Amino acid sequence: MIKLDCLQALKRETSPAKLEAALNAGVGLLADIQKAFADASTVPEIAKWCKSIQDLQAQSGKQRTVVGVVGSTGAGKSSVINAVLNQESLVPTNGMRACTATITEIQYNDADDGQESFRGEVHFVTEDEWMKELHILLDDLQAPGDNRSGDSSTGAEFFGSESAPAVAYDKIRCVYPHLLRDDILKRKFTPQGLAQDPSVASVLGTVKEVRARTIKEFNEKLQVYIDSKEKTKGRQKDSDRTTEFWPLIKVVRLFVKSKVLEPGLVLVDLPGIHDSNAARSSIASKYIEECTGLWVIAPITRAVDDKAAQTLLGSSFRRQLQFDGTYSALTVVCSKSDDVSVTEFLRTMPESHKIHSDFATLQLLQGNEEQLKQELLPIKNLLDQNKASLKTCEDSMEILETAIEFAGDDDDQILVKTRLSVASKRKPKDTDFDARKRSKQDQEWREESDFGNDSDDDLDDAEYAEDTETISMEAAELRLKTLKAEKKALKEQGSDLERRAKGVRKQLRETRHECEHMKALIKSACIQFRNNYSRPVIQQQFAEGIRELDQENAAMQDEENFDPSFEARDYTEVAARLPVFCVSSRAYLKMAGMLKKDEPTTGFLSIEETQIPALQDHAMKIVAETRAAGCRKFLTEVSSFIVSLIVQIIIAEKPLKLADDMKEKELAFLKEALAKLTKELHSTVDKSFNGFEKAIKAQIIDKFESSIRLATTTAIETAKTWGQFRDQDGKRGLVFLTYRATCLRDGVFKATRGPLDWNQELCDPIEKRIAPNWEQIFSKTLPRGIKHLGKELAKSLEDFEGRMHERQQLRDSPSYDLVRSQMKTVGENVKDTISLRGRTSLKTGQKNAIRLLKPAVADMMRGQYQACSQESGKC
Template sequence: MDAPAVGSADLMKLDWLQKLASETSPSKLESGTEAGLQILENIKSALVDAKDVAEIARYLKTIHDIQSQASTQRTVVGVVGSTGAGKSSVINAVLDEECIVPTNCMRACTAVITEIQYNDSEDPSQKYRTEIHFISKEEWIKELRILFDDLRNGAHQPGHDHMGNDTEAGVAYSKIRSVYPDLTRDEIFNFHTPHGLAEQPSVRGLLGSVKVLTAPLAKDFSSLLGKYVDSKEKSRGRKKESEVMEFWPLIKVVKIFTRSPALASGLVLVDLPGTQDSNAARSAMAARYIEQCTGFVTVICSKTDDITATEALKSLPEDEQAHQLYEQQQALEAKLVKTQEEHGPVRQEIDDCTKLIEEYQKEIDAIESALSIEDNEPEILFSSPESLKRKPRAAALKARKRSKTSFDSDDSESEDSEDDYEAPEARQESISKADAQLHLRNVKSKKKTLLDRKEKLNRTAKPLHKEIKALKCQVKDLSSRVINECIKYRNGYSRPAIQQQFADGIRELDQDNAAQRDADSFDPDHEERDYAAVASALSVFCVSARAYQKLSGRLEKDSHTPFKGFRGIEDSGIPALQRHALSITQSVRAANCRKFLNDLSHLFVTLMMQVVVEEKPLKLADKEKEQELKFIERAVNELRKDIGLSILRACQAWRDLIRVHITNKFSLAMRLAVDDVTTTVDSWAQPKVDGGLPAQTYRATCVRDGVFKGAAGPHDFNKELSEPLEKRLAQGWERVFSTHFPQRLDALGEELSRKLKKFQVKMEQHPIMKQSLWYDFVARQILPFEELFKETKYLKALANIGQKEASRLIKPAIYEAMKSAYEHCGQESGMGCFKRIKEYMDAHVGSVRTTMFKTATTNAKARLDKMVEEVAQEIEKDTDRIIGLVEEDYKSLVVDRDIFKALTAARESLHDILFTADKQFRRIY
């Protein structure tokens, strides 16, 4: 079939593409993006032979730029929680993997930061891939110096088990031996230095390197990875034969790549052991990951399967269905016991009959065997089986008699005596064949009597057995339903309770800030915000990773473990969490796709106009063309100026907003914080009973630049010193960047969209332009750009990054001011060292407390100013791009640039591609 004539009206239609560009459905948008990417590849193929032509090269670059927009954007979600809370198990379940992230019910298994993201490789041998990033040599030497210091200080504590697992010295020794399992404590001190240990062949090649592991199967991958990230228990003596070097102390981060559907949209999960890690490099890395995390707050309550009905029912109201189900369960259990008691004697007598029948059969077989021998002897030698030398057990006979009384409905056989069940006496002698025949008939008769009796007993037992089986199933089902109701009640109670606790915490923070801001006018009954909305906005998920894995057919080694209370996979809570994880990326994905489709639409129009160039230009004389181009330039310049003024006014409004709510509060907040830090430092020096720090903990914290996680818990001097300032700025900061700033961005987007619409109306009123066949098509192109101005999510994300970085500049400024004090105090030792440490720290803080807060606020203000500039520049960049495209479209109606004049093959190929393009998008609907 011949292609339609060049320039036909059908070629101009992009209705389905433009409809897609305003979609909200992530699935449709992503399908449209995939279709668009394929069309772009076809266009590139059509143009590749003419890539040396300047105009064609420009189009190819434009195509490349549009394609790059379709790349998946990372959305980082950190998973934090206490040791043993089940973080790794939950992550595995969300990923639909049994054990991608190593887990262990006996100890903390993931001792390193673990980042999990989507694996783009389609190579089956690399289905699972990991990059293990090791710390640098300098970082390991610094860590070893700290560990050596802990060992030395532990040795100076007489009368104390300084090498115990709960002491700094014990932890330090265990960590060193994890990497160097051959070393004893004495060998470490007498023969090694931190620098020397870092040069050991076993670690020298690892430090600063990245090790890549791949595997086609999850179980093989987990085994490979576990060798690096698993932390094992250590003994305090010399190395055992089974102990080998561990790698986790040397690892900064582990990056796992897997083709999990949950990650395909750009979601990145990070399993964070904690930001108070004693390894400085890993602690800093954890802090950086937290900075990358999105603003979503989500609470996950794991291990919902950890529940017992007996305990749970005590907490449930009496009218809850669980109590009714439990009563039904107890009634059925009582009935089951009674039925089993009835069934027991019958079953026992059946078993006894079976044994006697087997014994008589042996007797029959022996006699028949002897009689089968063909000879002329009048007698046979007959020997009774050994098992028939005694009578049946008295207990069995008594049970039989009891069962007759209880269950026989026919008394015709109830007159049988015990002799009927008596086995023949064992003997070994010659008897006549005639007597043998008589004896055989007698034994067969007794066997027949037992078979009849057994058949009758089976008829009695069968309904009882069936009833027992049915009762057991009913009891099991009720037991599961009781647990299910208990879990549902606990989950239903926990979710709103956690949400309310969260809202109450926000309320307390607001009230505290309000009281600090103006104590005289503070009203505790005044609600600063809608706290019910704050509570409902918090996502809370109650999940059981183990139940989900089991119900999904995994955890085969745990086949003996019952999972009562989960009627289906949905009850485990994991599917809902998976859907939530996907939804986190939806807004980012949707905005990205819409931008891609809008730019794609513009490219198509531009190329269409070049393909049908003979119908495109207005039929104007050169002077008229010049006048029209000047008109377009004036209109565009007015648009640029108008939009520029809007951006300028918006930037000033943002700066005013930040000044009023944040930077104007710096002076008062600093004065109050200066007083508070003196109290904070004094609290460190108090006796332990009054909440102070032990001497060793105080010094160990200084050695580690103010951050230490010891047996007594985590300590962060820098955080404690910065909190008085951060706390007083928190309310205004949060209000600006959670409410006011996003609203102002939306308002600016609406304003710019209106200005572009105004430009379009102006062009519509120009009579010459509308004479072009292509005018309506070009005019329609402005509509997606109007919507693009309203798309402010990426601007909000940019502003959010900037304000986060600004808020996090306070603590580093405190650290810089305190660094010399930490170094000095960390080097103190010997008699009176603790007194000297406290005195020096008190004096140092007194001398720097004002300047460090001044530096912190100055740095924060500079970053906020830079953030405003970054947002403004991003808006200007986008508006310049959009206005440039609009200008090019309108000028193309006037200027004849037939770039395909000498490229007939490329023109024909493009014609076919563009003519069918919109049909590709129609299929999505």
């Protein structure tokens, strides 16, 4: 059984593996104690202990470590997730609408059944949520006073690409394919009626489960719910269309066996927090709040130029990270690192770079390759001629041998057939090309026709003609001997040519291999050069974004005394702490033995160069940090429980034996000391919390009054900008349909030009003013206060133990030394518990508190938004 002092020491471990082993040992210890209590579990005191054990055991399980993945369309999010999970196609990458519009959560599959290697849950919106969206969609279709029902166009062709009415029309048609165009435009139905349509009502508020043994089978089953027919070629007949469920999906959960997910990692593909679907938008916001890590995916070809780390998330989102204290949770992943043009890089890379000498070597090798090809060509021609001549020689030998064999013993003369080329008769002088052609033709003998003749017409139809001659037996044998010698010479010549050709071919193969290797080296150098260039630039851009945010907040706090040269933090450190990975998902999957139908990848000399393994390790590190904190918390709780148990057992086994008068005196002293301890502990806690409240009031609450006045003053001007006519550059103002769609969605809309959040704009003056103090309070002041509180409480317990040590009668108790040693453990556990629980509660409260502001503003604005959505007519 693990010793208590070992348990205390293990809490200080930094190794995740040792902490995990300690947790398992703690679980085993609890199981042993529970087993010992089994026969006495009905005893009230024992029952309490058993309940405590069950509560502790519940804390030992894996903790969710949520990592959100965000990025623009086409950034390669799905491919990166697949590569990290070592899956070829778990998250579809073919543009299925649900995969880009729906939140997809991926976690470990703990099912042991091989038939459930892949599991999925498709969660649908409730009837109320769908009816609310239907009201908005129908309002999008037709502005007040606007009549389009007579037009023959529909969808995007009618309303304009990606406009709110076009999206609304297409979404309704996807879910209700039986509805006619005019029925939709004239609203010949109610949201209630649509929501109660049998094909839709059967899925609203439900969770559809999908199970499969193979990924192919799994994707086929999942596509029933998430696939979109928008890319189907040609127009379908209304009667052929079926209900598409993707607009009704709230979240998709996938469960898969993966080494990366097994420790508790949960990857969440987040399409954005400005989704037009209110239910999905709310869930996305909750995931962001829960996230331990956040990966921003951007193609490397645009990551630097587009300042992905600085602008992709937007200033509001970066400020949210500041409020949450989660700057350190951000990771930038530059995808498609294999998308590189060697020619362009050769023009831009420094002349001193080794790539230029490598390219010169490549050119030399390519020259050698071409030279070897030219050297091989005449050898191949000679080989062809040699083979043709050998065939002719062997055919002539066969004819002579046959004639000699069938000749009589007394025959001095024999009739010998000869085979002549027609081309040879007609064109005695050939070019090299003709000679090569003839040598090939010589191998294509034709059988003699029984009715053949020597007419020109017959010759025109045949490549060869046959003739006969009469020669003596002696001449025939001499000719045969000559042909045998010629055959031998031709074979020797052919063998020599083959040896020469084999040598040249070997050199050619080696040269080609060197060329391919050099090309890979050059492309690899280009990829690594861009990776090494992009990483610090992206880090610096991110730090600059934080600097701009800090300066904006500082100017908003005190514009008169604003000093732009003042640095609120070490921005060099901010840059250095941002993890940046430049990955190639396709190359990794190909080199890992997947994507077998794809062309081989180039530019990566090892699978590690794709940086997917490094990203996997990074993900595991995030989980390890969360898991380590969980292990320490569990070990602290177990230690406290065991100390309490030991103390009670010791006292029960070895009670203090004193005379009645002495016992009363010691009990009176103990009660007084305990009362003093209780008072000290309460006083310490009250003092600390009063300090927390004063700090929060001075730094945040008191700032609200002036911030609210500022927000009230600027709100009118801010709202006016929403209703401005759109200028030619599209930088100011909104088109009416976008304005109205935003009003219908209570101020939040994902427009073509980008996400709109009017409620956030109204909150900005307040948030900008309190942001620096908020970060100071929650990142430094309160954590220091919590740590100090733990130390003060531990000191009070230490002082109490010291006062007890002064009592001679207590020191003489048989159980005193054991109890005293446990008291020291209690003091350590108090510090750890206060620190762990305090940080957790503080982080949760920090995130929850700031999120109360915007919903309050949205509630106040809801009536105004609805009124504005009904505006119509000309200005």
